[in-house]
Amino acid sequence: MERLSGDAMRSDAEVAQAWDANADQWIRHVRAGWDRYREEFNNPMFFAFLPELAGKTVIDLGCGEGRNTREFARRRARLTGVDVSRKMIAAALSAEAQEPLGISYREASFSDLSAFPVGGFDLAVSTMALMDGPDFEGAARATHRVLRPGGSLYFSVLHPCFVTPAQKWLQNEAGEEIGFRVGEYFSDDVHIDRWRFSAAPQENGDLFAMPRFPHRLETYINGLIAADFRILKIQEPRPTEAMAAAHPSFARLRRHLPLFIYFAAAKA
Numbered sequence: 001m002e003r004l005s006g007d008a009m010r011s012d013a014e015v016a017q018a019w020d021a022n023a024d025q026w027i028r029h030v031r032a033g034w035d036r037y038r039e040e041f042n043n044p045m046f047f048a049f050l051p052e053l054a055g056k057t058v059i060d061l062g063c064g065e066g067r068n069t070r071e072f073a074r075r076r077a078r079l080t081g082v083d084v085s086r087k088m089i090a091a092a093l094s095a096e097a098q099e100p101l102g103i104s105y106r107e108a109s110f111s112d113l114s115a116f117p118v119g120g121f122d123l124a125v126s127t128m129a130l131m132d133g134p135d136f137e138g139a140a141r142a143t144h145r146v147l148r149p150g151g152s153l154y155f156s157v158l159h160p161c162f163v164t165p166a167q168k169w170l171q172n173e174a175g176e177e178i179g180f181r182v183g184e185y186f187s188d189d190v191h192i193d194r195w196r197f198s199a200a201p202q203e204n205g206d207l208f209a210m211p212r213f214p215h216r217l218e219t220y221i222n223g224l225i226a227a228d229f230r231i232l233k234i235q236e237p238r239p240t241e242a243m244a245a246a247h248p249s250f251a252r253l254r255r256h257l258p259l260f261i262y263f264a265a266a267k268a
């Protein structure tokens, strides 16, 4: 883990540059289906958490190359995707050109949605992206502005209480995972998390280098409240028995902890 302190990596431009650097491999690996957590756990759970999408005007915050944006659009919603990475948006646009689903894309930060009119969307969704910007409160305010009264925001993020800078699986002498260490929850450092999809063949690329921000549980809850959202529900998704039987890495999550958390909030 590389720690960045002070003002390093606090601007949208720097975050965009970091994600542009990850983009080629991210696009290839996501489209190859190597993000097993997404395909076999997070998407089934998050889509069940969402409200009905059909007929709604929806903005996808931090849409990446559009894998999930296309899934939302296939549920008969009118989608707009925004992402701060120029390369991600270019890849999303080329997928839309190949298989038109009526999605518009725009290179923009979810913390600055001033390009969109007040109250233009029924619903804002975001999958595993709002933790990747430095300013959650700003993103919540910007999203609140573009939602119509009664509109809502549904998003997934890494669970801030467990995915911490000093995290570590704990094993017994037989190598079985018996627990999980959390640590440095209160650290204010931005750090670079280097990892790859575990299903991706080793020879097929490097580690991603993802900027991680010191968002805590209070960051999300208080950020939503400060932006005048009313929290509707949260979910700490737990793999089903069938998922756990299919993959040991899901079994340990079923037994020990939620790696992700979902929030739903409404504009009064």
Ligand SMILES: C[S@@+](CC[C@H](N)C(=O)[O-])C[C@H]1O[C@@H](n2cnc3c(N)ncnc32)[C@H](O)[C@@H]1O
Pocket (backbone or CB within 6 Å): 012, 015, 016, 019, 061, 062, 063, 064, 065, 066, 067, 068, 082, 083, 084, 085, 088, 108, 109, 110, 111, 126, 127, 128, 129, 130, 132, 133, 134
């Ligand atoms: C882990 S990826 C998830 C992408 C997509 N939601 C998905 O599920 O495939 C995080 C995305 O957030 C984007 N991102 C980070 N900060 C952002 C910001 N301030 N505004 C918009 N997008 C941002 C990154 O460029 C990246 O594409």
